[in-house]
Structure formats: C-alpha cells, structure tokens
Amino acid sequence: MNIILSKSAKARKQRLFRVQTDLETALKSDKQLDRIWFWKNETLVLEYSTSYGVKYAFDINCTAQGYDLQIVGRGDPSRYAVRQRIGVISKAVKGHPNRLLESWPLDVNIRTLVLELVTGIHRAQSLMSVVQEHPDRYVPGYWWDQQSNFGDQIGPWLIEMITGRPAFNTIALPNAGHAVMTAGSIITGMNRPGMSVWGSGLIAPLDATTTQRLKSRPPLTIRAVRGELTRAELVENLGWDVPELFGDPALLLSAFYRPHELAPGELRPAVVPHYARRRLFEGHSERSDFDIIDVRKSPEVVVAQIANASAIASTSLHGLIIAQAYGVPWIRLRISDKHLVGQDFKFEDFYSTINRDQVAEVSLRQSDVSNADLREILNSASLPDSRYDVASLIRAFPSAEIPQLPGDYAPYGAQNGASHREFTTD
Structure with a gap:
C-alpha cells in the first residue's frame, strides 16, 4: 500500500490529518486498499480495487459544515457497480457521480469518527468485494x-x-x-x-x-x-x-411478444418522446386525442402501448423500431436545435434496413413543440417496407x-x- 502524506494549516485539516493516521493503522491489513492521498488538502481519498476489475474510492471530506464519507467509481463501469451495489445504503450527491454514505458534525470526537468511518468503509467494501452470484443458467x-x-x-x-x-x-x-x-x-x-x-x-x-x-x-x-x-x-x-x-x-419482438390487443375502435395515436426530450412535450399531456408514452416504464408496458397505437410520432429511435416491428405507421420527430448524441447516425443506420424513401420525418424547434399540432403530424405517419429478414436474424x-x-x-x-x-x- 502506497501512503501519500499531506499537511494542512487549518485546524479542521489537522483533524483530517489525524484521521488519516488512525485509518492507516485500522486498514493496514486491507489488501484491496491501493493507496491513501489528499485531494486539495480537504479530502482524504482511499483508492480501492476489486479482483473483478472494478475500481472505486472513498472520499472523506472536511468542510466548515462537518465531515462526510462518500464513495465514487473510477470510470463508467465502476460507477454503475457502485450504484447497483451501494445504492441501498447511500444517497445520490447532486451534480456528482458520488454516493453519500454518512456525515458528521465538525465537532465529532475523532475516535468516534474513525470508528464509524471504518465501519462504513467495511460495510460498503463488503458489498463491492463480493462478485455477484449467478448460477450457470444465467x-x-x-x-x-x-x-x-x-x-x-x-x-x-x-x-x-x-x-x-x-x-x-x-x-x-x-x-x-x-x-x-x-x-x-x-x-x-x-x-x-x-x-x-x-x-x-x-x-x-x-x-x-x-x-x-x-x-x-x-x-x-x-x-x-x-x-x-x-x-x-x-x-x-x-x-x-x-x-x-x-x-x-x-x-x-413481434415474433416473441404478443401484447393484449385493444379493439380497433379503442386505438389512438401516440407520441413517444426520448427520455431526454420528455419535458418538451409536457404541455400536451392532457390531450384527449392522442397519448404520450413514457419510455421510463417497463419494456412490456411501452411495447404494448406502441403496438396498440393507430400511429406513432417519436423522437426515440426504439419508438420507431417497435412501431415498425408491430406494423404501426410512424413518423420521426426531429428536434432541430437540440441534437441527441450522434445526431442522425443511429436513425440513418436503422433506415438502411427499410425503404428510406418511405420514411416520414418532421423537424421542430424546441420552442415550437408545445404549440405544434402533433395530431396533424401523426396523420403523416407511414409504414416503410422492410429490407430486414426476421428469420435470418x-x-x-x-x-x-x-x-x-x-x-x-x-x-x-x-x-x-x-x-x-x-x-x-x-
């Protein structure tokens, strides 16, 4: 274990330096602890790694408000693992990928602080260290x-x-x-x-x-x-x-999942906003002549709603793909002044598997969405001929x-x- 020592001029930083010393003693036999170091003289960082490749760190912060213990993954896969395994015992830190484990007042007794820090670290570490059990049938x-x-x-x-x-x-x-x-x-x-x-x-x-x-x-x-x-x-x-x-x-999906079918007279058109675009369509939520589908729901629910629509207008790629799979006419809604990551690449990639000339699209600015006549746009939906082979796939x-x-x-x-x-x- 490589210990990187740091000094602090202020009283609370001196207390944090004392915490570092006590933690080194308490955690000296911890084989997953890679190093301890200071960040900007006010955060004590304990770097950990697991046998299955996940790297994460505990941040012990000392501010004028007190101390807190946070955990953060190093890289997207590790941050995902932290959320999955530590979420139940932690809280999200607004604007950061960190998870808050515990906090203490500035005047907390150092002995108590170190004891509770070690306990919190060990609890979180135990959740991070165990490779998730999954039988061979998975x-x-x-x-x-x-x-x-x-x-x-x-x-x-x-x-x-x-x-x-x-x-x-x-x-x-x-x-x-x-x-x-x-x-x-x-x-x-x-x-x-x-x-x-x-x-x-x-x-x-x-x-x-x-x-x-x-x-x-x-x-x-x-x-x-x-x-x-x-x-x-x-x-x-x-x-x-x-x-x-x-x-x-x-x-x-239509070859494997047959959702409950509504009677033809019950079918209504629907709009499928990408989760990053949902707020743009909130002004249409009370409309009685078409539905707004929430892509945050389970796939079974969303697919059933799309399959039972008379037409689909979607900013979500999979909203279009599911409509195509179930034979529902669709039209892409493109928000012209707020591009998704990759812009049109994934859409054009999908279009290469259907008749591109038959694709229906319409562009709207963000400021125009709330007043757009979406019902009229839905009337322009089409169902392109497919070029993909379900059986071969x-x-x-x-x-x-x-x-x-x-x-x-x-x-x-x-x-x-x-x-x-x-x-x-x-």
Missing part, C-alpha cells in the same frame, strides 16, 4: 442501464425469451469475459474484447480515439449489426469481419457461444407460443 449479457429507458431493456428481454433463461448484465464487470451484446448503440463504449455482437450499433461515426480503443477490444464474433452504417465503420476503420446481416433485435442469435444446460434450454419463442420451426425451416 446468460451473460451486456446492455446500458444508467437511465430508465425501455429501449435499453429490450436486449436482455429478448435474450430471456429466446433462451428461456434469465440475462445477467456484465457491463459493470470489465473482466467478466464473454457476453451477448444486443439492442442499442453499445459497440461504441464496448469495455472489453471477446463478446458476441448481435444487432448492436454505433452511436456515431468512429473518431480516432474510439477507433484506437476498439482495436484492442475485438469481439469474439459478430452475427449481425443494426445497419449498413455501423457495418461500414467497423469494416473500414477496424477491419473487423462483419456479415451483411442487418437489423436491430427489437425488430424481432433469429437464426443468427449466438446460441453456440452460450453454455448450454441439458433440460433447461427453451426453444426460440416457446414462452409466447411461437414455434422454433417457424424460424428455422427453409
């Missing part, structure tokens, strides 16, 4: 879930419906090895090599930094990608072997890379009455 997956967004949950949902086994998210485990990557623009942030890509995409064209990073993280196999734009980037910039098989896995699912369990492997679509033969016979 399928390792890889999906983004830092936001409550139904589109990010479609991948694991499909894995579970196709295999009959639950999916286990490994995005926070950089050393986890093989996993199945499915729906979403997740290739861009791929954090390790050796995975199976099935219908995933990029968020934007590859820049030099991302290209260099991904070159060291080649996948085990690529079975399909979301669209032609993603394939071109991976082949031309990385030299990866990418088949000419295209389609977002969400396009397959299902056959491309990387089942060969998933450990098989005798007697515990459901055929494709068995949970929803679909026949495996329906997708595999010529």
